[in-house]
Amino acid sequence: MMDDSSHGPSVAIGIAARAVAIAALAYLVLQLTLNRHLYATALVLVGLMALLTASLVQRIGRSTWSRSRSFDPSLTPASQRVSRLEDAWQQQLDYRQTLLDTVAAALFVVDEAGRATPVNRAAQRLAGRDIYRLEDVQMIGASAARSLLALPAGTRRIVTLAGGQQSFASVALFSAPGQSPRRLIGLQRIAGELDAVEVKAWQDVSRVLAHEMMNSLTPIASLSESLERLLGAPAQGGNANARDQEISGALEAIRRRSQGLMQFVEHYRQVAQVPTPQPCEVNLADLLCGIERLMAGALREQRVRYRREISPPELTCWADAYLIEQVLLNLLRNAIDAHAAAGVADTEPYIEVLCRARDGQVEIAVIDNGPGLRAGSEDQIFVPFFTTKSSGSGIGLSVARQIVLAHAGRLEVQAHSPRGSAFVLTLPAFFGREPRSC
Amino acid sequence: MNAGVAILIIEDDADVSRAARIVLTPLASRVETISGPRELAAQLTSTSFDVVLLDMNFVSGERSGHEGLDALGELLTLDATLAVVLMTAYGGVALAVEALKRGAADFVLKPWHNDKLLAAVERAAALTRQRREEETLQLNILERRAIERALSRHEGNVSLAAAALGLSRPALYRRMSKYGLGAE
Numbered sequence: 263m264m265d266d267s268s269h270g271p272s273v274a275i276g277i278a279a280r281a282v283a284i285a286a287l288a289y290l291v292l293q294l295t296l297n298r299h300l301y302a303t304a305l306v307l308v309g310l311m312a313l314l315t316a317s318l319v320q321r322i323g324r325s326t327w328s329r330s331r332s333f334d335p336s337l338t339p340a341s342q343r344v345s346r347l348e349d350a351w352q353q354q355l356d357y358r359q360t361l362l363d364t365v366a367a368a369l370f371v372v373d374e375a376g377r378a379t380p381v382n383r384a385a386q387r388l389a390g391r392d393i394y395r396l397e398d399v400q401m402i403g404a405s406a407a408r409s410l411l412a413l414p415a416g417t418r419r420i421v422t423l424a425g426g427q428q429s430f431a432s433v434a435l436f437s438a439p440g441q442s443p444r445r446l447i448g449l450q451r452i453a454g455e456l457d458a459v460e461v462k463a464w465q466d467v468s469r470v471l472a473h474e475m476m477n478s479l480t481p482i483a484s485l486s487e488s489l490e491r492l493l494g495a496p497a498q499g500g501n502a503n504a505r506d507q508e509i510s511g512a513l514e515a516i517r518r519r520s521q522g523l524m525q526f527v528e529h530y531r532q533v534a535q536v537p538t539p540q541p542c543e544v545n546l547a548d549l550l551c552g553i554e555r556l557m558a559g560a561l562r563e564q565r566v567r568y569r570r571e572i573s574p575p576e577l578t579c580w581a582d583a584y585l586i587e588q589v590l591l592n593l594l595r596n597a598i599d600a601h602a603a604a605g606v607a608d609t610e611p612y613i614e615v616l617c618r619a620r621d622g623q624v625e626i627a628v629i630d631n632g633p634g635l636r637a638g639s640e641d642q643i644f645v646p647f648f649t650t651k652s653s654g655s656g657i658g659l660s661v662a663r664q665i666v667l668a669h670a671g672r673l674e675v676q677a678h679s680p681r682g683s684a685f686v687l688t689l690p691a692f693f694g695r696e697p698r699s700c
Numbered sequence: 701m702n703a704g705v706a707i708l709i710i711e712d713d714a715d716v717s718r719a720a721r722i723v724l725t726p727l728a729s730r731v732e733t734i735s736g737p738r739e740l741a742a743q744l745t746s747t748s749f750d751v752v753l754l755d756m757n758f759v760s761g762e763r764s765g766h767e768g769l770d771a772l773g774e775l776l777t778l779d780a781t782l783a784v785v786l787m788t789a790y791g792g793v794a795l796a797v798e799a800l801k802r803g804a805a806d807f808v809l810k811p812w813h814n815d816k817l818l819a820a821v822e823r824a825a826a827l828t829r830q831r832r833e834e835e836t837l838q839l840n841i842l843e844r845r846a847i848e849r850a851l852s853r854h855e856g857n858v859s860l861a862a863a864a865l866g867l868s869r870p871a872l873y874r875r876m877s878k879y880g881l882g883a884e
Contacts, residue, residue: 484811
């Protein structure tokens with residue numbers, strides 16, 4: 263009895279803490295799936311939730327067991343109550359396991375020693391037989407297992423498994439109190455979806471490419487064919503001058519369009535080779551100060567009011583400062599161009615940059631009250647070489663999105679009310695860095 | 701060579717316009733270029749053309765070809781006899797079929813071969829000429845029938861028939877002799 267009374271409060275606190283954590287996770291999962299559509303992250307959290315629940319059940323089991331042992335066996339109502347409780351928890355445990363089994367992603371837990379445990383049916387199916395290490399899973403293979411284990415916590419990445427199958431991997435680090443940290447690795451098969459996305463992307467790009475190339479090739483092909491005729495035609499008296507002018511005009515156009523094509527190929531190379539981010543901690547206020555200095559002239563010229571808000575003011579993100587600067591410069595330049603193209607002064611033009619921490623992520627919104635996007639072009643604007651500007655290369659936004667994706671972030675566009683558009687950049691707070699604590 | 705075809709080129713790319721103009725010059729009595737369908741109405745009402753060469757995509761970044769189809773509709777409303785040749789770098793079969801259904805005479809894909817473009821515009825010019833001749837012919841037939849009917853209604857009385865048709869007597873006589881109709 264003495265033993266029990268001294269342990270009672272700490273056990274209760276432990277159980278309560280877990281219950282609260284489970285509830286919080288459940289809320290987060292609900293938020294992620296319903297509002298943010300971050301299914302992969304939600305999956306990982308569901309896994310975490312299951313583990314916490316298991317440990318909760320263990321803890322309660324232990325405490326009820328010790329209590330029931332210390333109780334007088336003649337007090338049957340109490341022991342019945344306990345057994346009912348045990349049944350309820352067993353049911354809850356079964357429920358959680360069923361829930362885990364319905365998850366399509368294969369979930370593995372790997373401890374510090376490298377021992378891997380499949381935690382749901384999809385993982386057991388992938389493993390096929392009893393495994394000790396992740397690399398024992400034939401379907402994953404040694405090299406994919408190594409790269410999975412090397413991924414920092416919080417990573418979401420496409421990994422090619424042994425059979426050439428592509429999987430979307432997400433890694434989380436967690437540790438129960440008093441235990442060494444473990445990894446939760448989720449693997450979601452994406453072959454079909456990826457193929458469709460790749461084909462779509464390829465079609466989009468090739469359509470834009472064809473359009474741009476054909477537009478430049480049309481005058482080149484036709485004018486060079488015509489030059490032959492123009493040069494062969496006898497100059498009739500006073501027409502010689504006009505003919506020479508026609509010829510030099512045609513040559514000039516051919517030269518200009520050929521150079522345009524070369525530049526186009528140069529841009530293509532830029533899109534194809536976005537550098538790997540070298541992340542470090544970036545103070546957003548410092549970053550924006552530099553960018554504002556660069557854009558001040560253009561803002562003044564277009565008479566655009568500029569406002570920036572960072573909350574909290576000392577907000578930082580973990581990113582490649584140079585690359586993110588490129589993205590923001592691009593978004594600001596687009597916003598200014600939108601105002602310039604609109605050319606109407608019926609509203610006072612403004613651009614706002616709003617930075618805030620949200621759900622453990624950093625969100626940077628670049629908002630303008632320009633004419634906004636044409637309906638239906640929200641998807642197109644990120645397609646390489648798509649442009650609505652007469653002198654645009656059409657690579658700005660596509661490179662920007664690639665950079666943000668390389669940071670495991672997102673770049674999306676929304677209409678801004680009452681007019682204009684809002685480009686929202688979301689960066690994970692811990693990109694390329696292990697979280698400080700779990 | 702023809703008597704000379706009056707050609708209007710509607711194309712936002714100045715170099716493409718220039719290339720088309722050079723190709724078509726030997727065929728044309730007059731080639732004019734405008735960069736978009738905005739000035740269309742003013743151009744067509746002040747002067748008449750035999751062929752219009754119309755680019756399908758005016759708004760940069762817009763590749764659906766809707767601007768071209770809209771401009772085609774406008775052109776044919778202004779002058780139904782006008783043969784319109786569409787050109788596009790990106791259109792595919794669907795757009796071509798749609799354009800032909802809406803009354804385009806022909807379709808040229810960019811980049812074109814000069815002789816193909818020339819041939820298409822030449823065919824289009826012939827089509828315009830034929831349509832205009834037919835239109836005149838039809839007007840003549842209608843006029844002749846109206847005169848015949850008016851004359852028979854008024855039992856050959858030229859004065860009454862002329863009044864019914866809203867013509868002067870000499871004007872009706874001129875038309876009767878044109879169609880070889882005699883007053884009974």
